Amino acid sequence: MGLYLHIPFCRKACHFCDFHFTVNLKGIDALLQALRQEAEQASAEWKQGSFDSVYFGGGTPGLLGPQRLGPLLEHMHRCFTLQPNAEITLETNPDDLLEFGTEGWKAMGINRLSLGVQTLNPQVLANMNRAHTADQARRALDLIEASGIPKVSVDLMFGMPGQGTQELIQNAEELAARNIHHISIYGLTVEKGTALERMVRLQQVELPEEEEVAEQYLALNQVLTKAGFEHYEVSNYARNGQRSRHNSAYWSGEDYLGLGPSAHSLKGDARWFNRSSNAAYVQAMNGQGGIREPEELNADQKINEWLLTRMRTLEGLGEAEALQRVGAKQWFEWLELKQKFPDNWFQAERPLAFSTQGWLMMDGFLRAAVL
Numbered sequence: 001m002g003l004y005l006h007i008p009f010c011r012k013a014c015h016f017c018d019f020h021f022t023v024n025l026k027g028i029d030a031l032l033q034a035l036r037q038e039a040e041q042a043s044a045e046w047k048q049g050s051f052d053s054v055y056f057g058g059g060t061p062g063l064l065g066p067q068r069l070g071p072l073l074e075h076m077h078r079c080f081t082l083q084p085n086a087e088i089t090l091e092t093n094p095d096d097l098l099e100f101g102t103e104g105w106k107a108m109g110i111n112r113l114s115l116g117v118q119t120l121n122p123q124v125l126a127n128m129n130r131a132h133t134a135d136q137a138r139r140a141l142d143l144i145e146a147s148g149i150p151k152v153s154v155d156l157m158f159g160m161p162g163q164g165t166q167e168l169i170q171n172a173e174e175l176a177a178r179n180i181h182h183i184s185i186y187g188l189t190v191e192k193g194t195a196l197e198r199m200v201r202l203q204q205v206e207l208p209e210e211e212e213v214a215e216q217y218l219a220l221n222q223v224l225t226k227a228g229f230e231h232y233e234v235s236n237y238a239r240n241g242q243r244s245r246h247n248s249a250y251w252s253g254e255d256y257l258g259l260g261p262s263a264h265s266l267k268g269d270a271r272w273f274n275r276s277s278n279a280a281y282v283q284a285m286n287g288q289g290g291i292r293e294p295e296e297l298n299a300d301q302k303i304n305e306w307l308l309t310r311m312r313t314l315e316g317l318g319e320a321e322a323l324q325r326v327g328a329k330q331w332f333e334w335l336e337l338k339q340k341f342p343d344n345w346f347q348a349e350r351p352l353a354f355s356t357q358g359w360l361m362m363d364g365f366l367r368a369a370v371l
């Protein structure tokens, strides 16, 4: 089981981002208090099981520093059973990491850091309104490597306006040469309501062509696999078996509890999410109004969700589980469908799992496969 805490605060609003966050930092302490209250309310329901991962996500939880998040983690220990070897991840950005250092995070029990580097091109960082510079990213990585924090992950983006494939390859090679264990690669998408969407509409930025974006995805794959990383999920690479335990639990359908505004939860057949409003969240925890919205999926939607999630993973769909979930008829229909697509989209050694080339093109197959 995984425990997720959504910390919805950021120093600056990146132009591409549509996550739930605010740059108004005044409400931090009220929100942390509300998170404690939500944990207390959820405690009885979740106390029987134990969490093997805790994930501080956001937003930028690293912005709050260990003085604020340390006591919050202690509170989680009081409300829930966290396994002694639980993976405890903190998302942070380079500038915040440099501000707080690593000792405080280590002391509070963070054993996995996820650093939002995105690119090492200073101009692209500035154009996207990131709060950090490329030099800060390098210095933050120096600090993390010297800290002995056991697991380190870096986020890198591709398809960014102003960054060509050759430079992206150099960025990936530079990062891969470091002592990091995990790299997530995300293609830039233009989300509704973001500053980037407006800039694209006003022709203030020019996005790279689709072919170039595809070329970048494949080039990253070459660099990272050559450096010993396993491409274990469409956007994720791990070295030395250091896959993200937290995300792997999502992909394999384990229960998870999400605390905080916009956080999602799954428990058995029940699933729900908290609405994306800090004010409503704080009020709800103070007994004024509700925040939880149930998510109802019918039988077909559950199968589709399983299909779409599993096909993102290296393992894809296993025959035994597929037969049990969807029955022989559906399973053989999927295998037949696979024959209509190029061989190199799929791994030869697994019954139904994409190759890297297949992940690039997966929408066509998945659109045809969903119920």
Ligand code: SF4
Pocket (backbone or CB within 6 Å): 009, 010, 011, 012, 013, 014, 017, 018, 019, 021, 058, 059, 060, 093, 116
């Ligand atoms: S720091 Fe992360 S969460 Fe915050 S605006 Fe930027 S991308 Fe979004």
